[in-house]
Amino acid sequence: MxxxxxxxxxxxxxxxxxxxxxxxxxxxxxxxxxxxxxxxxxxxxxxxxxxxxxxxxxxxxxxxxxxxxxxxxxxxxxxxxxxxxxxxxxxxxxxxxxxxxxxxxxxxxxxxxxxxxxxxxxxxxxxxxxxxxxxxxxxxxxxxxxxxxxxxxxxxxxxxxxxxxxxxxxxxxxxxxxxxxxxxxxxxxxxxxxxxxxxxxxxxxxxxxDHDADHYHRTLVRRQPRRLYRWMPHLPMAQVLRRRLPPEIWRACRGRILRRNAIQSLMYFKYRVPALAPLIRTLSVLERARTRYIKAI
Missing domain, CATH: 3.90.550.10 (Spore Coat Polysaccharide Biosynthesis Protein SpsA; Chain A)
Incomplete structure (x- = not known):
């Protein structure tokens, strides 16, 4: 076959x-x-x-x-x-x-x-x-x-x-x-x-x-005229998912979808305010360690 x-x-x-x-x-x-x-x-x-x-x-x-x-x-x-x-x-x-x-x-x-x-x-x-x-x-x-x-x-x-x-x-x-x-x-x-x-x-x-870390944020700036959606890049995505996912699936996933929004907002913040990059990188390391721990249990 x-x-x-x-x-x-x-x-x-x-x-x-x-x-x-x-x-x-x-x-x-x-x-x-x-x-x-x-x-x-x-x-x-x-x-x-x-x-x-x-x-x-x-x-x-x-x-x-x-x-x-x-x-x-x-x-x-x-x-x-x-x-x-x-x-x-x-x-x-x-x-x-x-x-x-x-x-x-x-x-x-x-x-x-x-x-x-x-x-x-x-x-x-x-x-x-x-x-x-x-x-x-x-x-x-x-x-x-x-x-x-x-x-x-x-x-x-x-x-x-x-x-x-x-x-x-x-x-x-x-x-x-x-x-x-x-x-x-x-x-x-x-x-x-x-x-x-x-x-x-x-x-x-x-x-x-593999693109550099800021590739997608440069694309976002070019494509997204609304400032709110630049600082909250995945808000439109979350709105689409809320409409498209079955209600019980949305309720099961919404916390994790909102978490993705928060992470992407921090990444965009790092792109726009480079002086805060060390702090955000530290938060990222801690988050990755937490993710590995959660996957291991």
Whole structure:
């Protein structure tokens, strides 16, 4: 069954530059050959479109959509998902690299576990200067739905689980149109955890580019004109979750969601007031120690 199963890979991109060649090459070299790569170029101003056209001409598995208007990050991720008509799907970033067995092993994992809707490997985060660290955002989430969401919101990490292999229809149900807010990927993951369990393979089969600590806050400043939502970055996310989660799940998770808001507010405070960074780093160390203790008991 695995070899006959077609998988759609959705690659939303804007100004991917030459990095996109390495990403596409690693995807087209997967041991699971029955794939369809859907690239959505979001109004790139560099050589990205021509590079993608080249791949589409050479390999019939590659389809390129050249967007006439900028869909935004969230909109572009949703666009490639909605193009999928295959049983399984994964998102791919232009600056990541996959081991050849990534799709095959995650697909086999899902086929062995019908209660699961997502599977990913462990993930290495790689800085521009080559330093590597393990992502803390791929751990398995199993058991009752409320337990899955509570565990997720306690420490989502870099949300590297977002780049696993998914059951397509369950993922489409998890990505409504009206969630274009800071943290939309957390919303998608939360709604997907209502659909079923998330699994993790022990191998490291994906390397992701690691951004500096202030990358997301610079993005927030560019995209968010309202000052309140800059200082409380995940408030819009919490409002969406309150509307979208079943009432009993919201009540079980709201304390942890509010905790995430507090942490992100402190991180933004550090970005805006660098003089207080040492104090906030100390609080962060204490919080991580508390998290490790809670996970151990």
């Amino acid at each position: 695995t070899e006959d199963t077609q998988v759609t890979i959705g690659m939303p991109v804007r100004n991917g530059g030459q990095q996109i060649r390495t990403a596409i090459d690693s995807l087209l070299s997967q041991t699971h050959r029955n794939i369809r790569l859907v690239i959505s170029d979001n109004c790139s101003t560099d050589e990205t479109r021509e590079i993608c056209r080249e791949y589409a001409r050479r390999d019939s598995r590659v389809t390129l959509h050249e967007q006439p208007e900028n869909l935004g990050i969230c909109g572009n991720f949703r666009f490639v998902l909605m193009q999928a008509d295959t049983p399984f799907f994964l998102w791919a970033c232009h600056d990541d690299v996959w081991a050849p067995e990534f799709i095959q092993k995650n697909l086999e994992n899902l086929q062995r576990n019908p209660q699961a809707v997502a599977s990913t490997s462990r993930v290495a985060m790689v800085t521009p200067d080559g330093r590597r660290a393990m992502s803390n955002g791929t751990f398995a989430l199993q058991g009752p739905a409320a337990d899955r969401l509570r565990a997720f919101f306690w420490d989502p990490g870099e949300v590297s689980r977002f780049y696993g292999v998914y059951r397509t229809e369950a993922l489409k149900r998890s990505f409504p149109e009206d969630i274009d807010v800071f943290g939309y990927d957390w919303i998608v993951m939360a709604l997907n955890l209502l659909e079923g369990e998330h699994l993790e393979l022990p191998e490291v089969l994906l390397a992701r580019e």
